[in-house]
Amino acid sequence: MKQAWKEHWEKYLLILPFAVLFIVFTAIPVLASIVISFTSFNMLEFPKFVGFSNYINLMVNDDVFLIAVKNTLLFALITGPVSYLMCFVFSWLINELSPKIRAFMTLVFYAPSISGNAYLIWKLIFSSDMYGYANSWLLRLGFADEPILWFDKKEYVLPILILVQLWLSLGVSFLAFIAGLQNVDKTLYEAGSIDGIRNRWQELWFITLPSMKPQLMFGAVMQITSSLSVSQISIELAGFPSVSYAGHTILTHLHDYGFVRYEMGYASAIAAILFFIMVFTNIIVQKALRRVGA
Template sequence: MRHSDALPTMVNEPSRQRGIGAKSKPGKLKSTMIRLKNDKHLYVLMAPYMVLFFLFTVLPVVLSVLISFTYFNMLEFPRWAGWSNYTRLLLDDDVFLIALKNTIIFAVITGPISYIACFVFAWLINELRPKARALMTLVFYGPSISGNIYFIWQIMFSGDSYGIVNGFLMRFGFINEPILWFQNPQYTLGIIIVVQLWLSLGTSFLAFIAGLQTVDKTLFEAGAMDGIRNRWQELWYITLPSMRPQLMFGAVIQITSSLAVAEVAMNLAGFPSVQYSAHTVVTHLIDYGTLRFEMGYASAIATVLFIIMLGTNLIVQKLLSKVGE
């Protein structure tokens, strides 16, 4: 009798569990609606930014991806072209492959070096007194906001004997005649890399300075009690984990600037450069987008660059998440 009484209870137990599960979903939905209602003023404040972000960031990216599958010359209505733009880009466009190679070389060299340099200089300057820190910050940040900075480098690497570099090398007997720096593919990319590194202490540098200022000083005292004995341990276990938002922001900025280089190459090496020695993905995009008006093909170039940037950012984000472990 007891066994028969227990049997219905055991049989009905799954149904009760299903009933509980079924009720939990409306409960979650209700709690979400209540939370949205309670925080509606926050969403109202966020609405202007979200509208602008959607109109000027999300929507252009989506439209660019869609246009990349069409033939569009700005005069006729876009015609569907399927994967032909990407096939042409990756299989038939030799200049794009040169631009992709130059961009990867440029990014692999300038990206990590400039990122580390931004943090190292910010870390060293942060140790100075406030007035000296402000002065040194301006000195290091100045080149990135100056106006006609390329004029200086054009004088330095001028192709005649009056160029500073040529004059120095000829005076000390390293060369016998001037070198045409920007007309020789052997030197062009290297010079542009040096100039970009000189310009790299920009927004990321300021972000790191700000991040170092916000590190809680009491963490260093707690770390000393937990066994941290030197500045390198403080840097790895306290400073860097406390600066993860700034580190991630700086990584995004440096990745974007290193993969989207164009202005330096165009101003110093010309457009197009000799034998496409300084040709990058962005200059290739400018060529087809603003000169030839092949907007479908230009959108395909932009989409490939966007995928490369997105993938690189995701990899860097995973690496930065392990800082301090």
């Protein structure tokens, strides 16, 4: 301990401010909610220890939670990988532009993320009367005889939420990829073209992707957390609760127990389960990413 400090004190000092803030504002609250997940806690009375019963109830007795898990996994299985690919493809495509034009194009693609709750615009598109954009086009083109009640039919809810999430794809990972692409050593491309790389696809697989592995890892974590923690677009667009729980996700379930029913113990157990799903997904994805460019 003393020796480690003597040898590395500068490093520890650099980390210290972050470590203090991290422990106070992240680590302790997370540990506290894990402890709370083993209690029955209504935010008025002192928490009562109940062991694993919250977890057991979630897995065995809570049918709605199982629907939520199914919806969330389906949602994440589609939006996670597709968003990730979109972030990369778009950043890669605009990478060669001059900085000014690239900044403008980045703004264009990042616009849904910068304009706050711009996704509410989809409410106009999927408005259930004949004036909503989607309905008015379908009626005009003869694909429908009467306006479709988009968020009242359970088969439409999840697909629409997926569409909206894909539209919102180009966020943090997109910006990280743009910065990452700028960091790729340009001399590698020259060397590559001498070594017989013929087109942009080979260049991509053999040079670009391996050169930005850390950014790819970063993007993957971002994508996993965002695609598995969908809730706001569901609540805002499909309403809460949604028709036959068609837009119900793990996080809307958490929202229900945490902020409607004030059962913090149960809500914390939901958060813990979501956490384990994310950690598990992350392990698999990181393993897959190690193979890139090989």
